[in-house]
Amino acid sequence: MTKPSSDALAIAAKALQAGRLVAVPTETVYGLAANAYDARAVEAIFALKGRPSSNPLISHFKDAESAFAHVEHHPMAARLADVFWPGPLTLVMKKRETSALCSLVSAGLPHVALRVPAHSMMQELLRLVDFPLAAPSANPSECISPTSAQHVRDYFGQNEGLSLILDGGVCDKGLESTVVGLFEDGPTLLRPGGVTRQALEGVLGVPLLSLPEDPARLLSPGQMLRHYAPKNARVRLNATHVEEGEALLAFGPTHLVGTPTLNLSEASDLEEAAHNLFEMLGALDASGAASIAVMPIPSAGIGEAINDRLKRASA
Ligand code: TXA
Numbered sequence: 065m066t067k068p069s070s071d072a073l074a075i076a077a078k079a080l081q082a083g084r085l086v087a088v089p090t091e092t093v094y095g096l097a098a099n100a101y102d103a104r105a106v107e108a109i110f111a112l113k114g115r116p117s118s119n120p121l122i123s124h125f126k127d128a129e130s131a132f133a134h135v136e137h138h139p140m141a142a143r144l145a146d147v148f149w150p151g152p153l154t155l156v157m158k159k160r161e162t163s164a165l166c167s168l169v170s171a172g173l174p175h176v177a178l179r180v181p182a183h184s185m186m187q188e189l190l191r192l193v194d195f196p197l198a199a200p201s202a203n204p205s206e207c208i209s210p211t212s213a214q215h216v217r218d219y220f221g222q223n224e225g226l227s228l229i230l231d232g233g234v235c236d237k238g239l240e241s242t243v244v245g246l247f248e249d250g251p252t253l254l255r256p257g258g259v260t261r262q263a264l265e266g267v268l269g270v271p272l273l274s275l276p277e278d279p280a281r282l283l284s285p286g287q288m289l290r291h292y293a294p295k296n297a298r299v300r301l302n303a304t305h306v307e308e309g310e311a312l313l314a315f316g317p318t319h320l321v322g323t324p325t326l327n328l329s330e331a332s333d334l335e336e337a338a339h340n341l342f343e344m345l346g347a348l349d350a351s352g353a354a355s356i357a358v359m360p361i362p363s364a365g366i367g368e369a370i371n372d373r374l375k376r377a378s379a
């Protein structure tokens with residue numbers, strides 16, 4: 065397995081140049097990256113993940129300037145980029161006709177998803193290559209997103225389709241980026257994530273629109289209800305008791321005990337809970353319990369994204 069040396073980065077850059085796939089660390093979750101200009105390479109991402117080709121990918125750039133070169137101007141974009149890039153925010157914007165992003169990246173939609181990630185290794189890699197990196201989370205479609213290189217190895221380590229896994233440590237945020245659509249009707253929250261609604265609205269000075277379920281699925285096809293699913297265990301939300309043999313995903317101080325129990329944050333810290341969420345869901349699933357009881361988690365701040373993931377995990 066590869067260490068985060070400049071050698072590994074050079075090898076990764078070469079592999080990407082040659083149209084191969086590389087797993088990359090970001091501050092949110094690990095991604096499965098390919099040259100976003102190379103339709104064959106992007107096709108390989110969909111194949112490896114078992115992802116429907118109707119579900120578009122995010123393109124990752126080294127900075128806002130190179131990202132915005134691919135899209136039509138939008139008056140709110142620069143303000144958001146100034147505050148939140150590099151970082152866990154994805155902007156969905158109208159693609160320019162001159163953009164070389166292959167159409168499979170955006171599943172043929174007129175809009176493309178752009179992100180400038182903050183992780184230092186990913187930043188270095190993006191500066192070594194002269195193309196953006198299309199990258200979904202590095203998990204098989206519908207499974208829990210990986211927050212460490214080990215998770216990616218567990219999913220794809222034996223797969224020839226993956227050239228290399230760059231190990232950049234445990235992901236800081238632990239939850240995917242917030243996806244905001246800059247549409248004509250107004251800025252729209254397509255997926256809650258690492259940047260909170262409150263922080264975005266504070267910068268924009270207007271409320272974010274939310275979409276009712278059906279159009280949401282059309283405009284952001286990745287938002288299917290079943291997602292982030294454990295392999296074996298059922299997920300039971302807002303648990304106030306634990307049933308016989310059930311595992312417990314706790315939040316805050318509690319006397320409840322499961323078999324086994326993990327606590328997202330004994331201090332009731334939502335950022336800490338987000339950081340631990342996928343790791344702990346995966347660990348409880350691997351414990352062999354048939355059901356995971358999850359204590360209620362407040363929806364404030366990043367709690368909105370935590371509850372979004374849990375709702376999908378339990379669907
Ligand atoms: O934090 C993240 O965003 C991670 C890291 C690797 O960057 N990536 C990630 O990618 O979560 P993925 O593929 O698991 O989720 C991408 C989301 C999906 O919900 C997808 O539908 C939405 O972004 N999306 C991508 N392109 C879109 C587009 N053109 N229009 C609307 N939604 C789009």
Ligand code: MG
Nearest residue numbers: 200201202209
């Ligand atoms: Mg994903």
